[in-house]
Amino acid sequence: MAQLPLIRQAIQAIAVVYPMAKRLLHRFHGGVFPAHYKSLSARQPIRAQIIPDRLILPLQQPVGQPAELLVKVGSYVKKNQLIARSHKDASKALVVPIHAPTSGTIEAIEPAPLPHASGLDGLSIILKPDLKHLALENVLNSSGKAPDSPQALKETLFNAGIIGMGGAGFPTYAKIPKVQGKVHTLLINGAECEPFITCDDLLMQTQAEEIIQGALFTAQALGAQKVLCGIESNKPQAIQAMQAAAQDSIVSIITVxxxxxMGGQKQLIQELVGIEMPQKTHAIDLGLLMMNVATFAAIYRAVHLGEPLTERLVTVSGTGLAKPFNIKALIGTPFEYLVQAAEPLTPINYPLIMGGPMMGFQVLNNHVPVIKTTNCILANPPEPQQMQMPCIRCGECMDACPVNLLPQQMYWHSQAHEFEKVEKLNISDCIECGCCSYVCPSHIPLVQYYRHAKSEIKSIHQEAKAVELAKQRHEFKLARIEREKQEREARLKAKKAAVKKQAAQASEAGESAAKNTKKSSAAAAAARAAAAKRAAKQATGLDSDSATGSVAPSSEASPVTPSETKPIPAARQKAIDAAKKASKAAGDEKNPKVAARNAAMAAAKKRAQAKAAEKNSDQKITEDTSKNSAKEATKKAAMAAAKKRAQAKAAKKNSDQKITEDATKNSAKEAAKKAAMAAAKKRAQAKAAEKNSVPKIADEPDTSAVNKATQTDLTVASEPTAASEKEAARKLAVERAKLAAKAARKPEPSRTQNVDTPSTGQDSVQNKRQKAMAAARKRAAERKAAKQQESN
Structure with a gap:
């Protein structure tokens, strides 16, 4: 241990010739030793606060989302009054509230330039101070005692709007763990390693007790066992003040x-604790928590006094200023206003620098406001630009890198836009300290290349994330479509099964109904056939009786055997009796013309009544059959049967009409011809025997025979079935034979009787025509006789 001072002295002696030899005096890799220029502002006391004409308060902080307005244009606010905050989840949105730095009126709410390298505008609150300094006391409702839990500390820090004041600007409440015991060592960063910046040095000299108390409040809330404070050796006054304030406490002041x-988090942790942080890890993962001295001072004022963060200590320095200084500037004070107070040596027609010469950046508008992370404003006149030369692969950048990266290779791949290879070289660990650019003999702006590469890699990751999200959404959509398709197919399948089952049940019911319908139809058809057969038999018997009556009126002339007698319906019997009466009455009439007309009308009326009675009888039989079948068959079978019956009736009607017409034409002619021939032959024989017959009558056809044949044909034509028609034809032939035999045996009836006797057949049209022909012949004979008398 006694040899360490000797080694340090030897290294410092070598550093006169080779300054980089000092790297052996600290633990982290690399590092540089630029000129400090701290004495320009450190020799001056802290200047009194300056109130500008207008304060610009951006809603957008360095990290997180913008806050939401709580005031309007024209509103009057007091110092420490809350004017903007977020209603979103603070842990996710990383939004901190904004408080009024002083009392005044909201002049405007409009976009204004932000203190950022991009020079973009952001929505800002323009506050016009009234210089009355009216303030709200203890707006955070603090008790003045240390929080007893990390959550209580987080709420206080959030309400106070405190963020990292060392340059990063990360919300402080988000760095605090939620449970005690997770942090065992609390670190205070008082290194302030960058040239020109002296605000932390002056703060430690003037507010050392507030810094130490803020650290103790935080350690007590988190349950930390010890507190370490690292201060560079070039700040002896700050070291003395901090050591005095840290007496009789757990705070240890360490000179580095x-x-x-040295002010980098990883570098100071390695220097104070001796732990080199692994890649892609945070200090909280190692049980460590580091914050800047200005942040601990703001924590003290928030916890003890209930004051939000509305002002901070800012260094105004640079080679272009005559009187650099440190000042407690209100948040929102324009840069130009503070620089003019330092008496510039030349007009400020060049961009100012926010931060130090190593890690700071130029602002595009000198009227940008002071924000919570503004620790220094530099006014360094521009120097002649050094021409960039090709890389000579000297390796100085690699030796100077405090993170032990390969700046040379990262530069090559960044220049070639090979960002995947740059990412593999751990470019994300680069702290953008500028050591590589500082030592580069080719004057290559390496930090700018790395910043561009980082932004491109970030964009690539965001696009990849968006693509992955879109892919997941697409896959989810496909899965949903497939699921809906399967559900739809399942529903369709179930529906088809139900329809199939219903069809099977309907088919079974239809088959049973068809069987019942078939039986009912067969029964109905059988009933109709039986009824038609009975009607045909009755009609045949009636026609036979009529024919017999017309040929031989008396029972003696044409006896009827018991086998030939058949039951006749009452309606037909009445019609027959009426026809007989009409025939008898016609014989008594003096005027043959009137008698024939009356007889025809009476016969037609009786036949209509007989048909109506027969139709009612058929309908009654059909209704009875339908009622019986309807009890056994379904509605569908009944409708089918009704349809079939309608078709059968139509066919029967057409058949009856055709048979009637054919029978009327053919049978009338043939019967008349045969009867005429037989009558002529018989008359010839009778004339020779009796000498009583009138010659004129021999020439006329046997009307009764014709009528008989016509009635027989019409009766046969009324049969509804083919079997009945055959039976009727057979009976017609038999009747014709009988008539021929009777005509051969009997004498020819008188012409008057044949003409006046009306036909009792069912076809009234044929009877009327025959009667009309007879009447016409009679009238012709009368006119001929009248002419002969006139001529005589």
Whole structure:
């Protein structure tokens, strides 16, 4: 241990010739030793606060989403009053509230330039101070005591709007763990390694007790066992003040070597604790928590006094200023206003720098406001630009890198847009300290290449994330479509099964109904056939009786055997009796013309009544049959049977008409011809025997025979079935034979009797025509006789 001072002295002696030899005096790799320029502002006391004409308060903070407005244009606010916050989840949105730095009126709410390298505008609140300094006391409702839990501390830090004030700007409440015991060592960063910046040095000199108390409040809430504070060796006054404030506490003040970037989190942790942080890890994962001295001072004021963060200590320095200084500037003060207070040596017609010369950036508008992360405003006149030369592969950048990366290879791949290879070289661990650019003999702006590569890699990851999200959504959509398709197919399958089952049941019911219908139809057909057969038999018997009556009126002339007698319906019997009466009455009439007409009318009326009675009888039989079948068959079978019956009736009607016409034409002619021949032959024989017959009558056809044949034919034609027609034809032939035999045996009836006797057949049209022909012949004979008398 006694040899360490000797080794340190030897290294410092070598550093006069080779400054990089000082790297042996600290633990982390690399680092550089630029000129400090801290004395420009450190020699001056903290300047009194300056109130500008207008304050610009951006809603967008360095990290997180913008806050939401709580005031309107024209509203009057007091110092510490809440004017913007977020209604979203703070842990996700990373939004911090904004408080009024002083009292005044909201002049406007409009876009204004942000203190960012991009120079973009952001929505801002424009506050015009009234210089009255009216303030709200203890707006955070603090008790002045240390929080007893991490959650209580988080709420206080969130309501106070405190963020990292060392340059990163990450919300402080988001860095605090939710449970105690997770942090065993609390670290205070007082290194302030970057040139020109002295705000932390002056803060430690003037507010050391507030810094130590803020650290103790935080350690007590988190349950930390010890607190370590690292201060560079070039700040002796700050070291003394901090040691005095940390007496009789768990805070240890440690002096570290003056090297850049000693203020980096990884570098100071390695220097204070001796732990080199692995890649892609956070300090909280190692049980460590580090914050800047200005952040601990703001924590003290929030916990003890209930004051939000509305002002901070800012260094205004640079080679272009005559009187650099440190000042407690209100949040929202324009850069130009503070720089003019430092008496510039030349007009400020060049961009100012926010931050230090190593990690700071130029602002495109000098009227950008001071924000919570603004620790320094530099006014360095631009120097002649060094021409960029090709890389000579000297390796100085690799030796200077404090993170032990390969800056040379990252530069090559970044220049070639090979971002995947750059990512594999762990470019995400680069802290953008600028050591590589500082030592590069070719004057290559390596940090700018790395920043561009980081932004491109971030964009690639965001696109890949969006693509993955779209892919997941598409796969989910396909899965949903497939699921819906399967569900739809399952429903369709179940529906088809139900329809198939229903069809099977309907088919079984239809088959049973068809069987019942078939039986009912067969029964109905059998009933109709039986009824038709009975009607045909009755009609045949009636026609036979009529023919017999017309040929031989008396029972003695044409006796009827018991076998030939058949039952006749009452309606037909009445019609027959009426026809007989009409025939008898016609014989008594003096005027043959009137008698024939009356007889025809009476016969037609009787036949209509007989047909109506027969139709009613058939309908009654059909209704009875339908009622019986309807009890056994379904509605569908009944309709089918009704349809069949309608068709059968139509066919029967057409057949009856055709048979009637044919029978009327053919049978009348043939019967008349045969009867005439037989009558002529018989008359010839009778004339020779009796000498009583009138010659004129021999020339006339046997009307009774014709009428008999016509009645027989019409009766046969009324049969509804083919079997009945055959039977009728057979009977017609038999009747014709009988008539021929009777005509041969009997004498020819008188012409008057044949003409006046009306036909009792069913075809009234044929009878009327025959009567009309007879009447016409009679009238012709009368006119001829009248002419002969006139001529005589």
């Amino acid at each position: 070597e003056t090297a850049y970037p």
